[in-house]
Amino acid sequence: MSPVAVLRLPIQADLSGFIALLRRLQVPHRVAEEAGEQVLWVPDELAEQVRDLYLRYPQGDAALQSPASSQAAAGLVRQLRASPLTASMLGLTLLVAALTALGDNFAAIRWLSFVDFRIQGDYIYFAYLAEMLETRQWWRLVTPMLIHFGLLHLAMNALWYWVLGRRIEARQGPWMLLGLTLLFSLASNLAQYSFSGPALFGGLSGVLYGLLGHCWLFQRLAPTAEYQLPRGVLVMMLAWLLICMTGIFELLQFGAIANAAHVGGLLAGCVTGLLGGVLARQRS
Template identity: 60%
Template sequence: MNQPQPVLRVPLGRDLLGFTQLLRRVRIRHRVVEEGDSQVLWVLDPARVEETRALYERYPDGDPQGQVKAERRSAGVGLLTQLKASPISAVFLIITLALGLATEFGDNLALIHYLTLQDFRLIDADHIAFLDLDVSLSRGEWWRLVTPIFLHFGVLHLAMNALWFWELGRRIEFRQGGLMLLVLTLAFAVGANLVQYAWSGPALFGGLSGVLYGLLGHCWLFQWLAPNPAYRMPRGVVAMMLIWLVICLTGVFDLLGFGSIANGAHVGGLLLGCATGTMGGALARLRQR
């Protein structure tokens, strides 16, 4: 699968502003990341790597006279390029969407019981009985530690989680690679699901939100310790997510009849993400010295 490609490595003192403005004008998606005493320019579309190198040879300080003309590119090509540049993020979203449709967004209990943390059986139309988690794990059903993240109870629930995963997952995949995103996602899934289980006991829960808080915490602390363009969030994003977490913890949504929130998963994911972000950011900071 295609991956973002490093194209240029220049000293930290080299001003790349003019050249990056040229790249934006000709619609070459890119990022500049500080690594040690250098700046590394990455291009997200591997098909445009040689074009970027050629442009730098001719216009290292940019093109203020506008000699280079931008090509018109269709939105479809842009989307395909993004998917190819972020394959792990794309695959997770495809799996999430497929299982959301297959489980009928929470209505197909015949399939859902294979994906929940605890297996269950129906007692009647309004009651279910959960099997002990230890029993399921002793039968080799270790996938249950992860699969609740693919359960979503409603189209809006899935859409919001998918958008946030695409935004945060691509950042990590670009900065630290697809393997790191995969490892973090699975670790946050297991941790968030187990914390939710300890928090509320046997319950039917699911969704990517615990993982999302993990990815958020990872980017937040990593960026704080080792600033880099990939993890730089728009102002207010972290504050908004933390405020939302606090509001959910008040129990107001239960009182208003909107359904229970998996607060344990949110808190567990966030704490794990802050821990991995601290470790990753500290290591990156040491390498920059």
């Protein structure tokens, strides 16, 4: 069994309760100080379970003694506090979903769409990106990621951002997650605009494919427990991308899919994952 670094925490973080829990569960472990951080090492076979255990019970035995309902609520609060950027992004996304009525309030959507538009009768007229840049409407380059069309669209994207965003925030910090989120939004929006021209599109899915590509290649080059995705997730996401690219959903009149945004986000994520993985490997 080869050891892997499952947690990297500030030196002032109190791990005594969690370490006591690991001892009670007879989990082999070692805590070391590296570059001003506490690093918890466990066998690679137990890495995913230990990481999930910490997300649920960071205080160790004390958390296990609380009633089930309050324990679950306290666990959620701890997870939100441990991932403030991820939680803030999801909160902002939910707020925009409410303001835009999940795609029905075009008056609100037009301020966040990649290019401005106006509706006359049964027709929609779009401006062009050059006009937006000339009038310094820079926010439009990234704000389409906040627009969602329908409850299912919102729920699926929010779920995957919660899963992937927390991993990156735990491993590389909130500012890295924010930078990657904005970068992948920009890349996916530009890709979709280049492919389809002026159109109405939105959602976090382009960002999600970027986060997926980042975790995937980073993990390949510099293995870390935080980026070790459950088996089948990568295959499922790539398979879904290919299915969407066939045009089957447009044929069945389920709505248009921004496939270029997905591909653009994924390619951008592969680039950042490659660079980040190489740098992390060199440091280690």
